[in-house]
Amino acid sequence: MTKVSITVDGVLHESEVEPRTLLVHYLREQVGKVGTVVGCDTSSCGACTILLDGRSAKSCSVLAVQADGSSVTTIEGLAGDEWHPVQAAFKECHGLQCGYCTPGMVLSAVDLLSENPNPSEAEIREGLEGNLCRCTGYHNIVKSVALAAQTMKGGKK
Amino acid sequence: MIPSKFDYVRPKSVDEAVAALKAGGEDSKVIAGGQSMLPLLRLRLAAPSVLVDCARIDEMKGIKDNGDSVTIGAASTHWDVMNSDIVKTHVKLLADATATVADPQIRHRGTFGGALAHGDPAGDLPAVVLALDATLEIAGSKGRRQVAAKDFFLDYFTTAVGPDEILVSITIPKLGKGWGTCYEKFNRSANGWAVVGVAAAVKVDGGKITEARIALTNCAAIPVRASSVESALKGVAVSASEIEKASQSAADGTRATSDLAADKEYREHLMRVITARAVSCAAGV
Amino acid sequence: MTELAEHVAAIGRPLKRKEDARLLTGKTQWTDNIQLAGALHMAILRSPMGHAKITKLDVSGALKYPGVEAAYGAAELGDLNASVPCVWPVTDDMVAPDFPALAKGEVRHMGDCVALVLAGTAAQAADALEGIVVEYSALPAVINMDDAIKEGSPLVHSDKGTNKCYTYKLQPQGDGAYEAAKAKADVVVKRRFVNQRLIPSAMEPRAVVASPMGTSGELTIWSATQVPHVLRVLLALVTGVSENKLRVVAPDVGGGFGGKLQCYREEILCVALANKLGRPIKWTETRSEDMMATHHGRDQLQDIEIAATKDGKLLGLKVDLIANMGAYLQIITPGIPLLGMFMYPAIYKMDAYDFSCIGVFTNTTPTDAYRGAGRPESTYAIERIMDELANELGMEPMELRKKNWIKHEEFPYTTVAGLTYDSGNYEAATDKAMALFKYDELRKEQVKRRASGDKVQLGIGISTFTEMCGLAPSRTLGALKYVAGGWEHCTIRVLPTGKVELVTGTSPHGQGHETAWSQIASDTLGIPVDDIEVIHGDTRTSPYGMDTYGSRSLAVGGQAILRAGEKVVEKARLIAAHQLECSANDLEFDHGVFRVKGDPSKEKAIQAVAFEAFSAHDLPDGLEPTLQAESTVDPQDFSYPHGTHLCAMEVDTETGKSTIRSYVCVDDIGIQINPLIVEGQVHGGLAQGIAQALYEGAVYDSDGQLLTASFADYLVPSAPDLPSFVTDHTVTPSTTNPLGTKGVGEAGAIASTPAVINAIVDALRPYGVNDVPMPALPMTVWRTLNAARQGGK
Numbered sequence A: 001m002t003k004v005s006i007t008v009d010g011v012l013h014e015s016e017v018e019p020r021t022l023l024v025h026y027l028r029e030q031v032g033k034v035g036t037v038v039g040c041d042t043s044s045c046g047a048c049t050i051l052l053d054g055r056s057a058k059s060c061s062v063l064a065v066q067a068d069g070s071s072v073t074t075i076e077g078l079a080g081d082e083w084h085p086v087q088a089a090f091k092e093c094h095g096l097q098c099g100y101c102t103p104g105m106v107l108s109a110v111d112l113l114s115e116n117p118n119p120s121e122a123e124i125r126e127g128l129e130g131n132l133c134r135c136t137g138y139h140n141i142v143k144s145v146a147l148a149a150q151t152m153k154g155g156k157k
Numbered sequence B: 001m002i003p004s005k006f007d008y009v010r011p012k013s014v015d016e017a018v019a020a021l022k023a024g025g026e027d028s029k030v031i032a033g034g035q036s037m038l039p040l041l042r043l044r045l046a047a048p049s050v051l052v053d054c055a056r057i058d059e060m061k062g063i064k065d066n067g068d069s070v071t072i073g074a075a076s077t078h079w080d081v082m083n084s085d086i087v088k089t090h091v092k093l094l095a096d097a098t099a100t101v102a103d104p105q106i107r108h109r110g111t112f113g114g115a116l117a118h119g120d121p122a123g124d125l126p127a128v129v130l131a132l133d134a135t136l137e138i139a140g141s142k143g144r145r146q147v148a149a150k151d152f153f154l155d156y157f158t159t160a161v162g163p164d165e166i167l168v169s170i171t172i173p174k175l176g177k178g179w180g181t182c183y184e185k186f187n188r189s190a191n192g193w194a195v196v197g198v199a200a201a202v203k204v205d206g207g208k209i210t211e212a213r214i215a216l217t218n219c220a221a222i223p224v225r226a227s228s229v230e231s232a233l234k235g236v237a238v239s240a241s242e243i244e245k246a247s248q249s250a251a252d253g254t255r256a257t258s259d260l261a262a263d264k265e266y267r268e269h270l271m272r273v274i275t276a277r278a279v280s281c282a283a284g285v
Numbered sequence C: 001m002t003e004l005a006e007h008v009a010a011i012g013r014p015l016k017r018k019e020d021a022r023l024l025t026g027k028t029q030w031t032d033n034i035q036l037a038g039a040l041h042m043a044i045l046r047s048p049m050g051h052a053k054i055t056k057l058d059v060s061g062a063l064k065y066p067g068v069e070a071a072y073g074a075a076e077l078g079d080l081n082a083s084v085p086c087v088w089p090v091t092d093d094m095v096a097p098d099f100p101a102l103a104k105g106e107v108r109h110m111g112d113c114v115a116l117v118l119a120g121t122a123a124q125a126a127d128a129l130e131g132i133v134v135e136y137s138a139l140p141a142v143i144n145m146d147d148a149i150k151e152g153s154p155l156v157h158s159d160k161g162t163n164k165c166y167t168y169k170l171q172p173q174g175d176g177a178y179e180a181a182k183a184k185a186d187v188v189v190k191r192r193f194v195n196q197r198l199i200p201s202a203m204e205p206r207a208v209v210a211s212p213m214g215t216s217g218e219l220t221i222w223s224a225t226q227v228p229h230v231l232r233v234l235l236a237l238v239t240g241v242s243e244n245k246l247r248v249v250a251p252d253v254g255g256g257f258g259g260k261l262q263c264y265r266e267e268i269l270c271v272a273l274a275n276k277l278g279r280p281i282k283w284t285e286t287r288s289e290d291m292m293a294t295h296h297g298r299d300q301l302q303d304i305e306i307a308a309t310k311d312g313k314l315l316g317l318k319v320d321l322i323a324n325m326g327a328y329l330q331i332i333t334p335g336i337p338l339l340g341m342f343m344y345p346a347i348y349k350m351d352a353y354d355f356s357c358i359g360v361f362t363n364t365t366p367t368d369a370y371r372g373a374g375r376p377e378s379t380y381a382i383e384r385i386m387d388e389l390a391n392e393l394g395m396e397p398m399e400l401r402k403k404n405w406i407k408h409e410e411f412p413y414t415t416v417a418g419l420t421y422d423s424g425n426y427e428a429a430t431d432k433a434m435a436l437f438k439y440d441e442l443r444k445e446q447v448k449r450r451a452s453g454d455k456v457q458l459g460i461g462i463s464t465f466t467e468m469c470g471l472a473p474s475r476t477l478g479a480l481k482y483v484a485g486g487w488e489h490c491t492i493r494v495l496p497t498g499k500v501e502l503v504t505g506t507s508p509h510g511q512g513h514e515t516a517w518s519q520i521a522s523d524t525l526g527i528p529v530d531d532i533e534v535i536h537g538d539t540r541t542s543p544y545g546m547d548t549y550g551s552r553s554l555a556v557g558g559q560a561i562l563r564a565g566e567k568v569v570e571k572a573r574l575i576a577a578h579q580l581e582c583s584a585n586d587l588e589f590d591h592g593v594f595r596v597k598g599d600p601s602k603e604k605a606i607q608a609v610a611f612e613a614f615s616a617h618d619l620p621d622g623l624e625p626t627l628q629a630e631s632t633v634d635p636q637d638f639s640y641p642h643g644t645h646l647c648a649m650e651v652d653t654e655t656g657k658s659t660i661r662s663y664v665c666v667d668d669i670g671i672q673i674n675p676l677i678v679e680g681q682v683h684g685g686l687a688q689g690i691a692q693a694l695y696e697g698a699v700y701d702s703d704g705q706l707l708t709a710s711f712a713d714y715l716v717p718s719a720p721d722l723p724s725f726v727t728d729h730t731v732t733p734s735t736t737n738p739l740g741t742k743g744v745g746e747a748g749a750i751a752s753t754p755a756v757i758n759a760i761v762d763a764l765r766p767y768g769v770n771d772v773p774m775p776a777l778p779m780t781v782w783r784t785l786n787a788a789r790q791g792g793k
């Protein structure tokens, strides 16, 4: 067992983990952040996406020990008193159906907008290429991200 | 799936890391970004006894402008590389190719050194360092050595980095005036690996190509230079049809494999087409 | 009492979904979230071989691993090794091999279950699989269907003496009718289309938790399933656990697309072992397992022949299918091709139809329902051959369709296959689609690009589709030998505080039933949408239902909601009349309020009635307290949504890469309850149909190795691989149900595949190309183009 200290959604957690523990399993099983999910075993689907020190990462492809000393934001910690504009836009534009890809998709979108606040449709699509969705055909996801970009520009953060 | 058990160490320096690798014996392995390692661990295709985490070693991070060359720490992430002003200005080919690697999440974690040391024939960056005649610095228990890119890639997933060695940095000479570059990647789906990728750098003078450096991704066990195209291009006018003609020999010297994405014949065809496109784009056609 | 919000008409409004709040904040309950004290985790050892004898299996080594409680092969499992059920024996003489949960002595596809381990943690269980000793002796595998039905082929089930599962025929006009029609034809076009094998790939892998810790001794099964109700019946039947001791819960389910319409081996194993050991058992599938152990879809060889006069009038259609069952039969494996059987004639009028299907076993993962189940196959074949016929006749493909389709004034129309289509307006949908698409402009551009020999050619693909949905009148299902019925149930309870519980037997996993069902009930009851709670997916709280698949939930379940709501209003009317001292007939009911006709000051809201029904102080004599009603509706008939889909495709003739330039569809699904949800369903269906055309295909080698066993090789498209879609609709209400609705869940997936392939073929027609195999990945297109160019020389 190895000791790690990881800040998850603003709360510091000091835990013992096996080195082989994936960050996503640590989050789900040790911290109870079950909003973050697993969809594959080849780093392909992005369902497990979180923000690691502010940048999107696939939490199935990071060992918990590698995240020692880092800060993680999951879908459960994204909203403050109000929803994040990306969350609001996903609801507004029907950017989700079953919702399984949604936590990862939302966090990828948050990352995308932080790097490029004014993306074109093509840039939105490219920016989400690490996240698979089987339900929506991406059409409304793309619309959601475009809407979020607009609301965020309007000063609502 | 869940990986098999292993131990984990996170040394602070290259020397410590080398020592840890040696101490760990045969089955110890470097982990950097982990983006290639984690899928292998999860599928239990790799079962190392010790992982030596090199991602936070200061000496392996950072990007330096040396005047006539650029040195990039092996543990720099793809994201660091493609967003570095130094790289964008002086080694644009690398910035462009890196932007095509995988997806944003993987680029945030995966490292330049990891992508080279992994030696994946479908990886995009080996062809870039080969085309640009980079030099790679490797540290081991017997000290440091410099290896030219053309001597670095040995076979499928096999490089000059020995079992208890670490790739520390990569130095890439700047191209200078008159050069244009392009990385052209052909894949079946947007987040797919290259079926064929072509890294091209060409020097244009007075409407003619005076020098060309072209390296191919996924056309053999290791990245290869398309030397016959390079010579055929010398003195050729910058026109799509001339470039296309010169690119016909792109498959010479390659050892194309067959897989689901492309059999040998199609892959060789792609080499010609994609080489022509990469060169045209580099030459500004 | 709480303040009452006012009712505003809800049906037809694009209301934002109620589901989203929890899904967007991570407050979701996926099956894998469930962690029970004392649970054992199951890991399964699967066959790496396509076909082999198990010559040795020793699980005892696994018991030495830390945390391991038990390990089982078929021998250790003994009587608990129940078999996977098939509920659709399509013919009396269908060959139905045993499909035990753990293989008995022989494995028949890669991924077949060989042994299992139960341990304290998932990691321990995975580790202990390495302790199992298993030896195989390879048997010849048969993968290719044409080979499988040849004399002397290796057999998937040697005891059966054949690889043929069944032969099914449908000749509505009698034997020889097609031949007679063909004899009159000027043109006959024949093709073989390969509808390739697909992997459903819901983003949430399957998961099961079975716990014997129920408060009344029941066994609770949480499963990522589309069919909790069907699953309960089947689990009771196969495991022998009494049905009334089984509670099946489908919590939040992350997509299904047919892949979770099943009674899987892992579900059977978890139930049997939890029951035996008295401890919760949990299993979560890895994606690698999903690719080979969750059932696959499609995989049919389609020999199709169409006969027409020289001016393009259709005379007859003949379809001969070979359908891949895979290694075993699962829930409705054999019936899938028959769901398409009636739809080959599609929207066209003709004189004769002849259909046959041979079901075949191969050493591959069993097939079963995948989005559209049967109808995408039929639509693909007919819409592809219509283009080929048009080409043969030198007709514009849309003109050929127009000439033969059922005109809007001809509905209801009984087709050559024997179905009666309720309603439709193909003309209107097509006109709208052509205008949105700018059809004529694109044709002009195509001419130009052809003339200039552009390396990137432009193609236009058409698909004018219809499908049957709302599976189905129970009698019809009975006639087809399907074991279950097609009804659906709803209970509506108006609680004392005026809030509503709507209990439905449908089981959503992304379709937004919580919102759309509320909208239907809201308008029926005159109670605001937000005051309605939809209860589903738990056999304890919603005991009756037939679940969600086949675009049936609204078409059938919607009727039950409407009917239950009407019954509630009828009862409330009696109470209101009693209290307002008038006769029930003197009351009008509007937006949730009963008013005395002619004296509108005398009124009573339905919520107030609910409270009266609860306190029961002053009810009419003989009327029972509480305001609730239930309804179970068997649909009168299918409904037939339709639409016109148009695809413009750019094909790079150098590399073979196809890129969609624009995609327009105009669907007619009758009355829309929630247009926002409808659009989403269409988009998702389009993506899956386009994916079949361009990207996805499960590939086996000749030994039965699945070569596309991960998302790295099985190409589920990501956002940059797809365009934005232009969607619109026309509205021709269904006449087979009172809401006028039709299904939409599968429309996009059914219609889009032929539109895309037709577009590619159209782009390459000048080079002599007249078919492109799916998926039309670059190498395939390039090879097809090369072959055509050489053939032309």
Ligand SMILES: Cc1cc2nc3c(=O)[nH]c(=O)nc-3n(C[C@H](O)[C@H](O)[C@H](O)COP(=O)(O)OP(=O)(O)OC[C@H]3O[C@@H](n4cnc5c(N)ncnc54)[C@H](O)[C@@H]3O)c2cc1C
Pocket: A042, A043, A044, B029, B030, B031, B032, B033, B034, B035, B036, B037, B038, B039, B054, B074, B075, B100, B101, B102, B103, B106, B109, B110, B111, B112, B113, B114, B115, B116, B117, B118, B122, B123, B124, B125, B161, B165, B166, B167, B168, B191, B192, B193, B194
């Ligand atoms: C879904 C997916 C898609 C991808 N697509 C692409 C793509 O399109 N193009 C592409 O080029 N790549 C792609 N990659 C690979 C990606 O670029 C990886 O980040 C990279 O190959 C490995 O970098 P890493 O730092 O993550 O290495 P790790 O995973 O940490 O290590 C990889 C290997 O290199 C060794 N290693 C790492 N660093 C060093 C070092 N400094 N010294 C010695 N040995 C070292 C490790 O021991 C290991 O054997 C993809 C990966 C995934 C998961």
Ligand code: FES
Pocket: A037, A038, A039, A040, A041, A042, A043, A044, A045, A046, A047, A048, A049, A058, A059, A060, A061
């Ligand atoms: S779970 Fe699929 S990328 Fe992490």
Ligand code: FES
Pocket: A095, A096, A097, A098, A099, A100, A101, A102, A132, A133, A134, A135, A136, C203, C254, C255, C510
């Ligand atoms: S909403 Fe279901 S996978 Fe994206």
